[in-house]
Amino acid sequence: MAKHVLVTGGAGFIGSHVVDAYVERGWRVTVVDDLSTxxxxxxxxxxxxxEADIRKVPLDEIRPELISHHAAQxxxxxxxxxxxxxxxxxxxGSLALLQKAAELGVKRFIFASTGGAIxxxxxxxxxxxxxxxxxVSPYGCAKLAVEHYLNYFRVVHGLPTVALRYANVYGPRQNSKGEAGVVAIFADRLRKSxxxxxxxxxxxxxxxxxxADVVAANMKVTESADAGPLNVGTGVETSIxxxxxxxxxxxxxxxAKAGEQRRSVLASQFGRTKLADGLRETLAWFNRSR
Ligand SMILES: NC(=O)c1ccc[n+]([C@@H]2O[C@H](COP(=O)([O-])OP(=O)(O)OC[C@H]3O[C@@H](n4cnc5c(N)ncnc54)[C@H](O)[C@@H]3O)[C@@H](O)[C@H]2O)c1
Known part of the structure; x- marks a missing residue:
């Protein structure tokens, strides 16, 4: 029987690519997303x-073997x-999922954390x-707090958790409306001249x-026993x-935005794609789709 993964935030940018990769590998996939972004x-x-909020996920009914937790504010x-x-x-929201996952004996819990903000x-x-x-932001504090909970549930309850600390992720389907994805925003402005x-x-x-490199990192830890945290970046620093x-x-x-970080660059084994190549794919997608 196909293995079953729950991807929270699977209607979002990164989560939807993770969903595609599991589907391609023959997994049964359930997505929970409130469609807020x-x-x-x-x-x-x-x-x-x-369509549901992660704070009210019917995990008893879904009963996945693996949880890939990408939903977040x-x-x-x-x-x-x-x-x-x-x-x-x-x-x-993350704590509620972790508690239920431990109770149900979920086999792997993957958490989308952050490098820059942590x-x-x-x-x-x-x-x-x-x-x-x-x-230095509540967002970063929250992600770090969840990493501590991951550790607690792994050590005390035997839940096999892992945290992936993403750098600045870019690619097709990134939302250009928020303020997070500078590549998406620039690509959108370019398209509109x-x-x-x-x-x-x-x-x-x-x-x-x-x-795609972020997805590869997710697939790798799906099969491994890593506990993390693991950086997912390129080691290359690029100015705006x-x-x-x-x-x-x-x-x-x-x-300048008050409090904005000056530098961020992560040592990581996962970043394979050259920025120029990834940008070419991303710009092509923006030109095709919106
Ligand atoms: N994009 C990046 O550069 C980056 C960097 C570091 C970490 N991350 C993390 O990766 C994950 C995915 O980010 P993304 O860039 O794909 O963002 P995104 O906004 O495209 O995806 C987040 C998804 O979660 C959903 N969501 C939000 N709140 C929810 C709730 N309460 N219940 C259910 N669903 C909810 C949204 O509708 C959206 O589909 C997040 O956890 C984010 O913190 C992203």
Whole structure:
């Protein structure tokens, strides 16, 4: 019988690619998503879809062998404006899933964590998993808190958990409306022949990892016994100015955002795709689809 995976956030950008990979590998897939930022059209037609909040998932009925937890409130600025809401979804929602997963004897629990927001400003670069954790946003605090719960459930309840700390993920299906995905925003402006606004001097750097490499990391830990946390990045630092140039979008500089991190780059075994190649695929998708 096919193995059964529950992907929370499977109507979103990264989660929907993870769903596709499991479907391709012959898994039975159930998606739970409240469509708050996700899109029903992203959901693979061969997956079952349940429109629900992660805080109210009928896990007793779904009974998956594996949980890939990608649903989250993932807007850092919203977490600053409303830390209670962020903690409610990102901490309590995750905790509810973990508790139920342990109760039901789920065989693997994969958590989409974050590199950038958990480490804070680099004390050394690239940042390894041993880099001190200094989150400076409620979003980063929540992700780190969940990593501690993962550890607790693994050690005390024997739930095989693993955390993947993503760098800045980009690729097809990324939403250009929020403020998280700078590649998606620049690609959208380029398509509309509009100027993109760069916050501040544009010398701030990020580690841009292609979504296919993130999916490969998910598939690897599905089969492994890793507990993590594991970085999923490229080790390559790219400034926002350089990114705009690569994408070919016209830009203008706006005021710097208070508290914005200056640098972020993760040491990782997973980033394989060259930025120029990943961007080519991403821009082609934006031109085709919207
Ligand atoms: N995109 C990145 O660069 C990045 C970096 C680090 C970590 N992450 C993490 O990866 C995961 C996926 O992010 P993404 O970029 O695909 O974002 P996304 O917004 O496209 O996906 C998140 C999905 O979760 C759903 N969701 C939100 N709140 C929910 C709730 N309460 N109940 C059920 N569903 C809910 C949304 O509708 C959406 O489909 C998140 O956990 C995010 O924190 C993303």
């Amino acid at each position: 996700g899109d029903r059209r992203n959901v693979n037609p061969r997956a079952s879809f349940i 993932m807007d850092v600025r919203r977490s600053v404006d409303d830390p209670l809401f962020d903690a409610n979804v990102n901490i309590l 480490y804070g400003e680099p004390q050394f670069a690239p940042q390894t998993e041993q880099h001190p954790t200094n989150p 509009e100027k993109a606004i760069i916050n501040g001097d544009g010398q701030q750097t990020r580690d841009f990892v292609y979504v 100015n350089a990114l705009a140039k690569l994408i070919g979008v016209r830009t203008e500089h706006g005021p």
